Amino acid sequence: MKTWRPFRFSIAAVLSVIFGYPLLWMVLTSFKSRAELEASAWSLPTRFYLGNFRDVLSMGHFGRYYLNSIVVCGVSVAVASLAAAAAAYAFARLRFRGKEALFLLLLSGMMIPVHVTLIPLHRMMSSLGLLNSPVALIGPYIAFALPVSTFILRAFFESLPRDVEDAAQLDGCSPIGAFWHVALPLAAPALATVIIFNFVYMWNEFAFALTLTSGTTTTLPVGIYEVSRSSFSTHVPGMTAGLTIGVIPGLIVYFIAQKHIVKGMTAGALGG
Amino acid sequence: MADVVLDNVTKVFPGDVLAASDINIHVADKELLVLVGPSGCGKSTTLRMVAGLEDVTRGTIRIGDRVVNDIPPKDRDIAMVFQNYALYPHMSVYRNMAFGLKLRKVPKKEIQERVNQAAALLGIQNLLDRKPKALSGGQRQRVAVGRAIVREPAVFLFDEPLSNLDAKLRVSMRAELNKLHNRLAKTMIYVTHDQVEAMTLGDRIAVMNEGVIQQLASPLELYDRPVNEFVAGFLGTPPMNFMTNGRIKQQDGKFVFNAGAARIGLPDWARQAADDLPGRDVTLGVRPEDLSLGSPEDGVKATVNVVEPLGNEMIIYLTTDYHDLICKAPAHQKVAVDDVVGLRINVEKTHLFDPETGQNVSLTHRGQPPKE
Numbered sequence: 118m119k120t121w122r123p124f125r126f127s128i129a130a131v132l133s134v135i136f137g138y139p140l141l142w143m144v145l146t147s148f149k150s151r152a153e154l155e156a157s158a159w160s161l162p163t164r165f166y167l168g169n170f171r172d173v174l175s176m177g178h179f180g181r182y183y184l185n186s187i188v189v190c191g192v193s194v195a196v197a198s199l200a201a202a203a204a205a206y207a208f209a210r211l212r213f214r215g216k217e218a219l220f221l222l223l224l225s226g227m228m229i230p231v232h233v234t235l236i237p238l239h240r241m242m243s244s245l246g247l248l249n250s251p252v253a254l255i256g257p258y259i260a261f262a263l264p265v266s267t268f269i270l271r272a273f274f275e276s277l278p279r280d281v282e283d284a285a286q287l288d289g290c291s292p293i294g295a296f297w298h299v300a301l302p303l304a305a306p307a308l309a310t311v312i313i314f315n316f317v318y319m320w321n322e323f324a325f326a327l328t329l330t331s332g333t334t335t336t337l338p339v340g341i342y343e344v345s346r347s348s349f350s351t352h353v354p355g356m357t358a359g360l361t362i363g364v365i366p367g368l369i370v371y372f373i374a375q376k377h378i379v380k381g382m383t384a385g386a387l388g389g
Numbered sequence: 390m391a392d393v394v395l396d397n398v399t400k401v402f403p404g405d406v407l408a409a410s411d412i413n414i415h416v417a418d419k420e421l422l423v424l425v426g427p428s429g430c431g432k433s434t435t436l437r438m439v440a441g442l443e444d445v446t447r448g449t450i451r452i453g454d455r456v457v458n459d460i461p462p463k464d465r466d467i468a469m470v471f472q473n474y475a476l477y478p479h480m481s482v483y484r485n486m487a488f489g490l491k492l493r494k495v496p497k498k499e500i501q502e503r504v505n506q507a508a509a510l511l512g513i514q515n516l517l518d519r520k521p522k523a524l525s526g527g528q529r530q531r532v533a534v535g536r537a538i539v540r541e542p543a544v545f546l547f548d549e550p551l552s553n554l555d556a557k558l559r560v561s562m563r564a565e566l567n568k569l570h571n572r573l574a575k576t577m578i579y580v581t582h583d584q585v586e587a588m589t590l591g592d593r594i595a596v597m598n599e600g601v602i603q604q605l606a607s608p609l610e611l612y613d614r615p616v617n618e619f620v621a622g623f624l625g626t627p628p629m630n631f632m633t634n635g636r637i638k639q640q641d642g643k644f645v646f647n648a649g650a651a652r653i654g655l656p657d658w659a660r661q662a663a664d665d666l667p668g669r670d671v672t673l674g675v676r677p678e679d680l681s682l683g684s685p686e687d688g689v690k691a692t693v694n695v696v697e698p699l700g701n702e703m704i705i706y707l708t709t710d711y712h713d714l715i716c717k718a719p720a721h722q723k724v725a726v727d728d729v730v731g732l733r734i735n736v737e738k739t740h741l742f743d744p745e746t747g748q749n750v751s752l753t754h755r756g757q758p759p760k761e
């Protein structure tokens with residue numbers, strides 16, 4: 118195994134360059150003026166130039182799209198994760214008739230190709246008068262996030278030692294209290310996975326945003342698409358500044374959540 | 390004042406698994422009752438029914454003057470210590486112990502007092518800020534006990550709380566639990582599969598097998614007057630010797646147990662016992678300490694197979710022409726492997742079992758033990 122280590126490190130190094138360099142270039146370019154970029158596209162910025170950010174934020178509705186994205190993704194991720202956790206806990210711990218059949222039904226939601234629902238959803242939202250509102254996106258985002266999230270969380274809850282929740286019940290919790298005070302905090306690693314997974318998907322989601330919202334109600338991916346079609350697209354540092362702002366929330370969520378994945382919260386629950 | 394009464398309690402798990410069958414136990418107020426039995430016999434299930442963590446299929450459970458069958462665990466006024474401790478991994482030791490009090494809306498100041506008091510009692514004051522994963526097994530054990538006692542419940546339940554500790558720690562924790570019981574003076578039910586733990590801790594012991602209570606009595610009563618082969622074989626190390634496939638015969642007006650070449654004269658109670666089992670095989674039970682070695686001319690002839698000197702005594706494994714036997718001999722007994730010896734048996738202390746039912750048939754005929 119030892120002889121493989123240099124080999125594995127070189128692969129990791131190559132991969133990190135392939136994935137990391139474009140990101141780095143984007144961030145660096147966003148701090149260069151247009152003239153500087155044309156003079157030397159690959160060099161480091163010579164000074165800390167913030168004009169591009171001012172340009173992109175004052176351009177059209179960019180700030181508005183940004184806010185929309187944060188609201189839509191924030192609400193969707195929060196509701197989907199909590200609802201999935203509650204459902205997963207019930208599937209993991211309760212005994213009731215038809216449990217597995219119900220679970221399969223839920224999982225079958227994973228097999229629906231999401232884009233075939235675009236037109237029906239558009240018609241439904243339209244007749245409900247919800248087109249061009251955050252709800253038009255939040256609803257479908259939550260619905261499509263539930264099956265996978267419930268699946269991941271159920272498996273995790275089933276791996277948790279039941280005794281800890283039993284102890285909580287003797288300590289004075291109702292079953293729901295045991296979920297809230299004990300099982301949910303212990304599920305942090307799985308919750309973090311689910312949150313990252315869903316957030317990344319929703320933050321980048323394009324098709325639903327394009328179909329169900331427009332104008333000032335749409336989200337960042339569509340917004341960036343619109344910007345890229347406008348005359349602003351020739352302003353390359355301005356574009357990279359917009360993209361840089363765009364990836365920041367994803368990175369923040371990732372860095373906060375991934376700590377919990379690594380931590381392995383159940384250590385210490387059991388003896389032996 | 391809280392006694393615990395199990396009245397014909399039965400538990401059937403889905404798939405027709407009968408885990409506990411017609412359990413009748415009355416745990417008196419302030420008593421420590423031990424529930425002992427081999428793995429899978431239904432001890433935990435019984436305890437969990439008392440805790441309210443399992444539904445009762447049939448029968449009633451009463452704690453104090455309330456029937457608790459339909460009362461959720463949190464309202465039963467009990468605390469439980471689990472085999473694997475089941476501490477809350479995401480909470481510090483302090484919060485682990487304070488959690489139950491906080492849920493019960495005890496004022497903050499009182500919580501602090503009670504946690505500190507319990508921590509002092511258990512010698513874990515310096516661990517209060519740690520998370521469970523930073524504790525050793527013995528420390529986790531103390532925290533688990535601490536979490537139970539701060540609540541000051543009416544009844545304590547223990548499910549094999551010492552089984553994850555090493556042998557030495559187990560002995561010292563056992564003594565501490567004993568002290569704790571005397572000090573707290575609360576009703577306790579203690580589950581274990583360790584017979585030494587059972588004998589040393591229990592005011593009374595319920596021996597359980599395959600979901601059925603075999604016998605419920607004081608430790609010495611169980612040891613001296615086991616009702617059946619299971620109880621006789623379960624308590625005591627090394628276990629009781631069972632000399633199987635013997636017959637009771639009359640010889641010169643006396644009753645003799647005869648198996649192979651062995652002829653063992655039995656006391657008077659054998660007369661009635663023999664009447665109960667006319668012409669049938671019987672099993673004679675002899676505890677290892679009731680066997681002693683003598684010269685091969687008298688007693689049951691046997692060959693020594695293994696000698697285990699333990700320092701304070703010696704365990705000797707022997708074979709007769711018919712049985713394998715274990716003898717507990719004094720530490721300095723002169724004996725070597727392959728020696729042929731004569732076994733003397735303290736017949737007053739033997740038991741006669743019906744091999745079909747396993748019942749101790751000598752019990753009813755040998756009079757009551759002297760009252761304490």
Ligand SMILES: Nc1ncnc2c1ncn2[C@@H]1O[C@H](COP(=O)(O)OP(=O)(O)OP(=O)(O)O)[C@@H](O)[C@H]1O
Nearest residue numbers: 402403406408427428429430431432433434435582
């Ligand atoms: N949830 C369950 N569903 C089905 N059967 C169960 C369940 N829990 C326990 N059993 C069965 O009930 C029987 C008694 O189990 P229990 O846990 O009470 O044994 P125990 O005496 O505590 O054993 P141990 O000493 O190994 O802890 C076993 O045969 C077990 O397989």
Ligand SMILES: [Mg+2]
Nearest residue numbers: 432433434548
């Ligand atoms: Mg058990």
